[in-house]
Amino acid sequence: MMSPVSVVVILVCWVLSGSLWAASLSGLGDTVMGPEKFRGVANFTTFLLDRSSNTLYLGARDAILAVDTSKLNQPPRMIIWDVPEEKRHSCVAKGKTEVDCNNYIRLLEFLGDGHIYVCGTYAFDPQCAFLELSSFTLEKSEDGGIKMETGKGKCPFEPSQHYTAVMAGGTLYTAATSNFLGTLFDISRATGPEQERIRTERSINWLSDPEFVSSAFIEQDADSNPTGDDDKIYFFFTEVAKEYDLYTKVKVPRVARVCKSDVGGMKTLQRRWTTFLKAQLVCxxxxSGQRYNVLTDVFTTQHTPGDPSSTHFYGLFTSQWEREELSAVCVFSLSDINKVMDGPFKELKKTCENQPWINHEPIPTPRPGQCLNNALKAEGYESSLKLPDKVLTFVRDHPLMENSVTAAPLLVRKGIRYTKLAVTQTGSGDEQRGALLHLGTDRGELHRVAVVGQNATMLQEIPLFSSQEPVNNILLHQGRVLVGSPLSLARLQAEGCSLYPSCKVCARARGLGCVWSTKEEACRPTATEPGPGDMVDEALRKCDREEGRCSPSIMELRVARGLRLLLPCVQLSPRSCSWEHPPHRHTRQHHSDLEVTVTEDSLGTYICTCQEAGPGVRDPTPCRRAAYQLTLEGPSAGGNVASAGVRHVLAIYILVFCGGVLFGIFLFYFITRRPRSLSRQGHHLPDNSLSSEKGRDLLGSSATPQSPSSASLLSEGFRLTEKRNGTTTTTTTTTLLSSQGNGGHLSNSYSSSLIHSNPSNGHGNTIYGNCNTSASGLKFATEILAADMLDGRTGERERGR
Incomplete structure (x- = not known):
């Protein structure tokens, strides 16, 4: 039995740790469901929200879950739909991994008759089933098993394959691979009458090694389109361009369009799309001349609710050519896309001179690729089956448009890879103020960016999940944002000025109609328009900020040789930042911050300049965000730095102290109990029994792990990206990496992050097992020594510029 002292210590530690996690949760103001809530189920990939009942359906590995979004503290309902053992063995025998040979639920769509259409990979043999909502069970067949039908063309074979699907008028439209090897790709009408199930032509001019991203069903105005024949489905993807004859494969983002009324051609393009057109998206x-050519996510929204013509597509991009992580957001309007689709076609004429794409062939009548609108019907074309062969031949050979849909990025961020995007509009109609972007990262964070005109302002960086859990789903519902990872689910407030708890963060949201109330000490909405000039800068001055946004004073830091520190550069606008520094320095940039190893050559001035756009200014202008002067001091500086770090990691030290006390009690109990047990067995130890072998055994079990070598910047279990800079409202990052050659004044290494590894499935994605994390799913940022920890302890002084 445990001693009374150990029981008391455990209770105290439990209360302290619980209060710390509660503080983190209260900072978010909402709820996070960690892996333990899902009882061993993992790999959540698909979200489907029933807005009438506030129920969120989750597609996972071998399971479907239902979560009440208004009561996340309740355990979810669950249906197990796994693969029979013999089928799993057959899948492995075909060369697939055991991890892949499960049933990953990739499709959840409402059928409109009280059922959800559910499709899974089913050990590389896609299958679909019907989920009855009233009983939350899968329909059974006559033999008592699950009623299933083939999912080929509706669901991918492999859990890692890119895929998208959308339901339009009760009919499913998908973009997926259509064979076991993953070499054939189709955009198809996957359900409905058999004769109307059509797909793309098997031609690289139509689809060339695509990576499907998103899809959207756009209904036209009912007055001019009473039968819905002019409704369209849009697909977004990245593919290898065939219009560029280069030494390497060039990826390009595309938008493709098909018509709901399309049923294929009579002779030409039988059971194929007769309305398939695609255009290049240019972000x-x-x-700077920088082009972002890989599309990773698209969010569709109507700027004016109820008006389809106001539809805009917010695209999340990265670059094929950049080595470092890079993310950009561009927005494209539906009207711009339709203008390009109504423009000239592109034609490839291959000659010995390798001429580029040209177009000399006249466009036949009626125009190829258009939907069956009222004008076409009046001319006698009631169906695509009646279109002339010359029209079908032309559209078969000319799927690509000459012009591109272009947009300038709303924001660009280096050092961060965004994975998912959702957008909240502020205001409505003509009084619309701007947009709030909710961006999920590959390290389990949610970033919020305010976009007003050409101005993009970073508001919050919120850590939600483990850094090993990328955000893979974001949904907006009733003023809340639901954020998912492969292992966890979080719910946060998505709208309102109350999101921003400090004056400085509220000032950055000035363009969204927020203003800081000094009387209430809170951020409140206002109808007053900001005055002329920089609205954010004016609002920041009201927060008793001593210097302007682009004129920081120089912060002098006294440092020791061998010290590795992080110089923060707080971005108000998520655009690129650059550093001016001594020429012979040893530095490494992480996001906008700069990590510096202190040597004789690295002393001097460090200035961070970010590109920001002001009101009415389209092109970004440089803005100085931070300035530091590194001055060499004696070894005592290291001791002061270490003491500063101790004060900044008080919560972690409490937990470490409790763990040490518990370990001491266990060790004492083990030492005192073991001789007694041996004596009861008749073995009498001599006085020197704790020397020699037994002593080594005891020490070996309690030896302190060695600290990571100071010669390397990061250990295997340490991620610099656990930091948070001054922009966060939930955690403030201060980071100490390691000390090298400072006389032992920085002997402590701080690392509180739980890093867990997950087996890769061999296809570039990670299959997630259930992880032992905290109940909230939140984590404390690893403490690294940053410049703001040196305040007042290493002789920091501010000097005028």
Whole structure:
């Protein structure tokens, strides 16, 4: 039995740790469901929200779950739909991994008759079933098993394959691979009457090694489209361009369009799309010439609710050519896309001179690729089956448009990879103020960015999950944002000025109609328009900020040789930042911050400049965000730095102390109990029994792990990205990496992050097992020594510029 002292210590530690996690949760103001809530189920990939009942359906590995979004503290309902053992063995025998040979639920769509259509990979043999909502069970067949039908063309074979699907008028439209090897790709009408199930032509001019991202069903105005024949489905993907004849494969983002009324051609394009057109999306920052050519996510929204013509598509991009992590957001309007689709076609003429794409062939009548609108019907074309062969031949050979849909990025961030995007509009109609972007990262964070005109302002960086859990789903519902990872689920407030608890963060949201109330000490909405000039800068000055946004004073830091520290650069606008520094320095940039190893050559001035756009200014302008002067001091500086770090990691030290006390009690109990047990067995130990072998055994079990070598920047279990800079409202990052050659004044290494590894499935994605994390799913940022920890303890002084 445990001693009374150990029981008391455990209770105290439990209360302290519980209060710390509660503080983190209260900072978010909402709820996080960790892996333990899902009872061993993992790999959540698909979200489907029933807005009438506030029920969120989750597609996972071998299971379907239902979560009440208003009561996340309740355990979810669950249906197990796994693969029979013999089928799993057959899948492995075909060369697939055991991890992949499960049933990953990739499709959840409402059928409109009280059922959900559910499709899973089913050990590389896609199958679909019907989920009855009233009983939350899968329909049974006559033999008592689950009623299933083939999912080929509706669901991918492999859990890692890119895929998208959308339901339009009760009919399923999908973009997926259509064979076991993953070499054939189709955009198809996957359900409905058999004769109307059509797909794309098997031609690289139609689809060339695509990576499907998103899809959207856009209904036209009912007055001009009473039968819905002019409704369209849009697909977004990245593919290898065939219009560029280069030495390497060039990826390009595309938008493709098909018509709901399309049933294929009579002779040409039988059971194929007769309305398939595609155009290139160009997200380019013209001042720098940087083009972002890989599309990773798309969020569809109507700027004016109820008006389909106001539809906008917010695209999340990265670059094929950049080695470092890079993310950009561009927005494209439906009207711009339709203008390009109504423009000239592109034609490839291959000659010995390798001429580019040209177009000399006249466009036949009626125009190829258009939907069956009222004008076409009046001319006698009631169905795509009646279209002339010359029209079908032309559209078969010319799926690509000459012009591109272009947009300038709303924001660009280096050092961060965003994975998912959702957008909240502020205001409505003509009084619309701007947009709030909710961006999920590959390290389990949620970032919020305010976009007003050409101004993008970073508001919050919120850690939600383990850094090993990328955000893979974001949904907006009733003023809340639901954020998912492969292992966890979080619910946060998505709208309102109350999101921003400090004056400085509220000031950054000035363009969204927020203002800081000094009387209430809270951020409140206002109808007053900001005055002329920089609205954010004016609002920041009201927060008793001593210097302007682009004129920081120089912060002098006294440092010791061998010290590795992080110089923060707080971004108000998520655009690229650069550093001016001594020429012979040893540095490494992480996001906008700069990590510096202190040597004789690295002393000097460090200045961070970010590109920001002001009101009415389209092109970004440089803005100085931070300035530091590194001055060499004696070894005592290291001791002061270490003491500063101790004060900044008080919560972690409490937990470490409790763990040490518990370990001491266990060790004492083990030492005192073991001789007694041996004596009861008749073995009498001599006085020197704790020397020699037994002593080594005891020491070996309690030896302190060695600290990571100071010669390397990061250990295997340490991620610099656990930091948070000054922009966060929930955690403030201060980071100490390691000390090298400082006389032992920085002997402590701080690392409180739980890093767990997950087996890769061999296809570039990670299959997640259930992890032993905290109940909230939140984590404390690893403490690293940053410049803001040196305040007042290493002789920091501010000097005028």
């Amino acid at each position: 380019e920052d013209k001042p």
